[in-house]
Amino acid sequence: MKMIPVSTRINGDEREFLCAPDETLLDVLRDRLGLTGSKEGCGTGDCGACSVMLNGRLVCSCLVLAAESEGAEVETIEGMAEGQVLHPLQRVFIEKAALQCGICTPGILVAAKALLEKNPDPSETEIRYWLAGNLCRCTGYDKIIRAVQEAAAEIRRLQP
Amino acid sequence: MKYVRPDSYEAASALLGEETGIARILSGGTDVLVQMRSEVVEPSLIIDLKHLDGMREIVTEDGGFRIGAAVSGAQLAEHEALCAAWPGVVEAAGLIGSSQIQSRASLAGNLCNGSPAADSVPAMVAAGAVARVFGAEGFRDVPVAEIPAGPGKTNLKKGEFLISIYLPARPERAGDAYLRFIPRTEMDIAVCSAGINLVTGEDGTCTEARVALGAVAPTVILVEDAASALIGSKLDDGALKGLAAAVEAACRPIGDKRGTVEFRTKTAGVLARRAAEIAYQRAGAKR
Numbered sequence A: 001m002k003m004i005p006v007s008t009r010i011n012g013d014e015r016e017f018l019c020a021p022d023e024t025l026l027d028v029l030r031d032r033l034g035l036t037g038s039k040e041g042c043g044t045g046d047c048g049a050c051s052v053m054l055n056g057r058l059v060c061s062c063l064v065l066a067a068e069s070e071g072a073e074v075e076t077i078e079g080m081a082e083g084q085v086l087h088p089l090q091r092v093f094i095e096k097a098a099l100q101c102g103i104c105t106p107g108i109l110v111a112a113k114a115l116l117e118k119n120p121d122p123s124e125t126e127i128r129y130w131l132a133g134n135l136c137r138c139t140g141y142d143k144i145i146r147a148v149q150e151a152a153a154e155i156r157r158l159q160p
Numbered sequence B: 001m002k003y004v005r006p007d008s009y010e011a012a013s014a015l016l017g018e019e020t021g022i023a024r025i026l027s028g029g030t031d032v033l034v035q036m037r038s039e040v041v042e043p044s045l046i047i048d049l050k051h052l053d054g055m056r057e058i059v060t061e062d063g064g065f066r067i068g069a070a071v072s073g074a075q076l077a078e079h080e081a082l083c084a085a086w087p088g089v090v091e092a093a094g095l096i097g098s099s100q101i102q103s104r105a106s107l108a109g110n111l112c113n114g115s116p117a118a119d120s121v122p123a124m125v126a127a128g129a130v131a132r133v134f135g136a137e138g139f140r141d142v143p144v145a146e147i148p149a150g151p152g153k154t155n156l157k158k159g160e161f162l163i164s165i166y167l168p169a170r171p172e173r174a175g176d177a178y179l180r181f182i183p184r185t186e187m188d189i190a191v192c193s194a195g196i197n198l199v200t201g202e203d204g205t206c207t208e209a210r211v212a213l214g215a216v217a218p219t220v221i222l223v224e225d226a227a228s229a230l231i232g233s234k235l236d237d238g239a240l241k242g243l244a245a246a247v248e249a250a251c252r253p254i255g256d257k258r259g260t261v262e263f264r265t266k267t268a269g270v271l272a273r274r275a276a277e278i279a280y281q282r283a284g285a286k287r
């Protein structure tokens, strides 16, 4: 298979890589670029563990061909904290024990951040629907929903 | 497998026409990549057209809306004028998958994937949507209802693909709605579904109607008898019973663990009734 050269920006940094035409963005992030924060749960768009932002939109990176990301802006969980300072969502998830095994967590954080950027004060129902594509087999979701609500309230207080 | 981003529609059509293996146009990839991954379809050529002019845009045209073939569900939901004119179509597209899927899934992909349960398709057929198809001889306009040929199959010829879908201008007092039945509240495939589009006169009498059903036949079906049951009525109980009876008569579903033939048939009638009442209310008509 002929390899395809791709240049993108990932978490603000210019990144160039070669990929096979049938390789997914998730595979490139994990296996070629060492960004293993995005997880593979299913590979078919059902679990959301691979969630990343592509040109400002939340997508399953397992359903994007790496070649499609030519010229694109990609944001992954690795870009969420500012240096050593965790994003409020990340910190509240730890404080409120909104994770157990943690496999779903990077995807849920990326998805929740995307929600709060669109809608800073979502209702519980809105959070549950928005996160319907992020499966968690451990927590039973309640702690996740409450952590998102609490982080949202904190972000609203910080940015009046 | 090759991945190509041609620089024109003509080049894309030529590539599709020449390909001897399996070729796939890539829009949002939410069907294509799943099928590749599960080895249901192993394409030798993927053609990505999303960068071409108009593919990702919604433009108004003659009072209606021209929706580029790669426009995502999220883009539809963000377009206020489109949501106001065609709420049923936008809601149907909005039912497809999760937030992640909505960022990518297109109407054209939903249609051309050929699933009898595709959610946006009955709503588009009820709306009288028209697909603009590009091929070796340039473009032609084809009613969306004529694109599906059977499960996984379309009537597109070799070398042809969709460049946009057109939703026509709305007269006054028009409304549309789409409902599906799924055993869960989110993230599931329709067991059966109904799309209704209607126009009423000043006194609330239904003057035009289109009724389309999903997942109860090998393709979407437009049920004229069901529309006739509504036309001339104010959607009184008798008209709605007539609608449900005509819908049930048109159903030819499969039966499987997700729904028996009887269940799908009965439920399609109930959904059509409910969708008709929503569409009627949206048309602003009071009984």
Ligand SMILES: Cc1cc2nc3c(=O)[nH]c(=O)nc-3n(C[C@H](O)[C@H](O)[C@H](O)COP(=O)(O)OP(=O)(O)OC[C@H]3O[C@@H](n4cnc5c(N)ncnc54)[C@H](O)[C@@H]3O)c2cc1C
Binding pocket: A044, A045, A046, B023, B024, B025, B026, B027, B028, B029, B030, B031, B032, B033, B034, B069, B070, B095, B096, B097, B098, B101, B104, B105, B106, B107, B108, B109, B110, B111, B112, B113, B114, B117, B118, B119, B120, B160, B161, B162, B163, B187, B188, B189, B190
């Ligand atoms: C988790 C998940 C949940 C889903 N839930 C639903 C659901 O609830 N309801 C539902 O209806 N579907 C659902 N789907 C299926 C899928 O998301 C939809 O069918 C979607 O609309 C496909 O659009 P796409 O742009 O991603 O298509 P693609 O995957 O890019 O393409 C789909 C098919 O259409 C063809 N095609 C694409 N664009 C064109 C074009 N311009 N011209 C000609 N052919 C073209 C492709 O070659 C392919 O055969 C789901 C999928 C996933 C992964």
Ligand code: FES
Binding pocket: A039, A040, A041, A042, A043, A044, A045, A046, A047, A048, A049, A050, A051, A060, A061, A062, A063
């Ligand atoms: S790995 Fe992408 S959705 Fe599950």
Ligand code: FES
Binding pocket: A098, A099, A100, A101, A102, A103, A104, A105, A135, A136, A137, A138, A139
């Ligand atoms: S914490 Fe284990 S899957 Fe969510």
